Amino acid sequence: MEEIKEDCGVALIRLLKPLEYYQEKYGTWMYPLNKLYLMMEKQHNRGQEGAGMACVKLNTQPGNEYMFRERAEGSNAITEIFDNVHKDYANIASDDVSNVEFAKANLPFAGELYMGHLRYSTTGKSGITYVHPFLRRNNWRAKNLCFCGNFNMTNVDEIFDKLTLQGQCPRVYSDTYIMLELMGHRLDREVERNFEIAKTKGLTNTDITKFIEDNVKMSNVLKKTMTDFDGGYVVCGVTGSGEMFSMRDPWGIRPAFYYKNDEIVVLASERPVLQTTFDLDSADIKELAPGAALLVKRDGECTVEQILQPKGDSACSFERIYFSRGSDCDIYNERKKLGEQLTEPILKAVNYDTAHTVFSYIPNTAEVAYYGMLNGFKRYLNDEKIKKIESLGHAPTHEELEDILNDYVRSEKIAWKDIKLRTFITEGNSRNDLASHVYDITYDSITPNEDNLVIIDDSIVRGTTLKKSILRILDRLHPKKMVVVSSAPQIRYPDYYGIDMPRLEEFCVFRATIALLKDRGMDNVIRDTYNECKDELKKPKENMVNVVRNIYKPFTIEEINNKIVEILRPEGVTTPIEIVYQSIEGLHKAIPNHKGDWYFTGHFPTPGGTKLCNQAFVNYVESVEK
Incomplete structure (x- = not known):
């Protein structure tokens, strides 16, 4: 068949023990880095236009970098970003590289939180600036946000208008940038909320910082960010202070699977990725529920919280037919x-x-x-x-x-x-x-x-x-x-x-159906459907129906x-x-x-999908008539 592209694949790893533990048990502190590489390679089918990864170090001293990111374009992007990381170690003595204390203090990507992303563009936008993860910097660790996702939003225009009405001025018109800025804005407010509480408790200076970092609730940020988005998504992120999260859309359109034990919390877009990378049985792995978020706090506490109420049972069937790895036991049988x-x-x-x-x-x-x-x-x-x-x-x-x-x-x-x-x-x-x-x-x-x-x-x-x-x-x-x-x-x-x-x-x-209508002198069906689509587009999107379905009814x-x-x-x-x-x-x-x-x-799970389908037919007819 023709190659169809999907946006995208995600991978998260959160260590629950100190790096010394993994050095002793697995022979290297690079255990999470190596596992991230495997998780990303096992999802190479989900994105070959670009790849990126990020890492956060916990408990760093001021003046030291604690948030790292690498991105690259092209089908070899995974190899390139990991090569770049290891190049940073090339001029360092091997004994120092393998020394956990030295690595924690001096080496990039020697941390406890890891996030990876593979990209296919479905918007036609390309270039390194569109490769995830996106990064929002700040001098407050808790306000630093690194963000990636497997998603496409249908109502970017509405969210953009909402932001500009608030006085914000997003630099780029894309769903990823707009989501980053909206989520970053809500993260700022969450930090400031805790700042005010800390002051009422009489805390000062670094005690305020510690209070904020210990009490940030990413569930608050997600609830105030994701409410207005219409689309299919799994969004993931890490903060500079050590919060990690992943949230699935309330329709359950895009997939996410996770696993937790006393050593790690991990999440990926596909179940076999976790099975193979961590030698797990399928029963060990859980699917993130629609509208729910996997949350790992700075101290390692892991919870799953319902952020938005489920809005439907619309898990994508095309994932199962084509995109997801056929090595998944259920997908294979399906x-x-x-x-x-x-x-x-x-x-x-x-x-x-x-x-x-x-x-x-x-x-x-x-x-x-x-x-x-x-x-x-x-x-x-x-x-x-x-x-x-x-x-x-x-x-x-x-x-x-x-x-x-x-x-x-x-x-x-x-x-x-x-x-x-x-x-x-x-x-x-x-x-x-x-x-x-x-x-x-x-x-x-x-x-x-x-x-x-x-x-x-x-x-x-x-x-x-x-x-x-x-x-x-x-x-x-x-x-x-x-x-x-x-x-x-x-x-x-x-x-x-x-x-x-x-x-x-x-x-x-679609082309065959249009040809049949024209062959049989039924051009009026095309014209009527066009007019009906324009009428639907005048309604609030929640009241629209997909009238494009009418063109197929005669046959x-x-x-x-x-x-x-x-x-x-x-x-x-x-x-x-x-x-x-x-x-x-x-x-x-x-x-x-x-x-x-x-x-x-043609039964779209969200109002935005229905709206865009009607608009697509209008665009088609008007392009033909030019």
């Missing part, structure tokens, strides 16, 4: 189930001719769904074998049994992902020609003009790779029929919560599928092609605990 459930529609597509059908998958993310599809067909063939044996009416001979049992599911490695198109090639025709060679095939793997070829993908979004590469190259095998299977339902609507699918016209399902899924084949069929390819999509019912049966399905149904 993806297999998605493939297995497609047995019957695939059988119809090949006219139940399993003897002349070869099954394969588009590498690499569809592999698990492929195993599920094979399981479904194995069960089907076993049932057919039983029926044949039972219908004989007599004890079968050896030859009869051999003939029946020789029916099997024919599976082959048909497609190979061969190259990655290099970005330095910019000329259009050259790029298109090279894109057609991203995949290669196993030649002579099917019987030409006799075998059907069924090939499964995890999802079909834009259809670009199908048209420019996959269908054309599979046609070289000369199958009797090609059946392209999507383990996900038809993707009809944009995402506004952190996945890079923002525009309607990018989706092959069956099969009609849209046939049109998709028509618009994606490469020139010169005459082999019969059929597309089979997962059903919405099948999606929820396979992934029952992640009900966020707005990509497929």
Whole structure:
């Protein structure tokens, strides 16, 4: 499938014991630094445009740095930022580097709080200034804030207006900067609240500072910061005084998992990351609940507090289908189930001719769904074998049994992902020609003009790779029929919560539907939907409904599928092609605990998503009419 990007991956580590403990038990005080590296590498799938990390030292003396940050751009950013840290140690005697007391006093990134981030941009904004974590400095340790997150907010404009009305002047118009400034402002107020309490207690000078640092409540900061945000998010942060937090959106759209024992508190965007890095069972790890925050105080006290009341059960299903690591035990089984459930529609597509059908998958993310599809067909063939044996009416001979049992599911490695198109090639025709060679095939793997070829993908979004590469190259095998299977339902609507699918016209399902409307002289549906979208946009967003759904109502899924084949069929390819999509019912049966399905149904979990979808249709129509 086409590469889709998501914003982003997070990792947190909080040591609960002195560095000497880890030196003695694990042989190095760099234990948390090494673990952070592993956590970030294990989430490399979530961000390859940039990476950053931060560290806080506790109990430093004035005049010494206590907050450190490294950031880099590019697919090798993780390696670069950790290399940069170790370069700082290169000119120091090895005995000093391995000495805990020396490290605590003199070395950067020798601390107790660690935070890492991997970035994919879904906003089109790039450059080192947009790489997390973001840092807000102050001479008061408790007012220093380092912040990162996996999020996309739908109402940045509203928050920006709110800040400017208060008299603030944010330097950059982006959800991350605005959230940093808003949260920093609330952190300042929390520190000042404790300052006033300390004065009433008669405290002075450094005693006031200690009181503030011991009594800052990040839950207060989060409650006053996050209330107005609309979007999917997991936000994480550390303060200069040693507070650590991570909060999940109240709709539960973006994921977060954590683990705590007497040595560490750790959090990541995916469960297998913690399992592998810290050698844990899945039962050891907890999922952060919607609207809740994991809070670790300066003294190491760890709590989970409900910051906002849950607003819905909308955990993202597309996380499970595509983004998250398939090594998660639940995700692995869900993806297999998605493939297995497609047995019957695939059988119809090949006219139940399993003897002349070869099954394969588009590498690499569809592999698990492929195993599920094979399981479904194995069960089907076993049932057919039983029926044949039972219908004989007599004890079968050896030859009869051999003939029946020789029916099997024919599976082959048909497609190979061969190259990655290099970005330095910019000329259009050259790029298109090279894109057609991203995949290669196993030649002579099917019987030409006799075998059907069924090939499964995890999802079909834009259809670009199908048209420019996959269908054309599979046609070289000369199958009797090609059946392209999507383990996900038809993707009809944009995402506004952190996945890079923002525009309607990018989706092959949308383009096919518009083409059907025009083919059948139903342009009025487009015009009516456009006017209805404009009417909805005049309402408060809480009262809006997604009227873009109306354009799909005149057609069956099969009609849209046939049109998709028509618009994606490469020139010169005459082999019969059929597309089979997962059903919405099948999606929820396979992934029952992640009900966020707005990509497929248009039921956005937040008012901001509905508003932006209506605006997207208006933008589409107006761009076409220019």
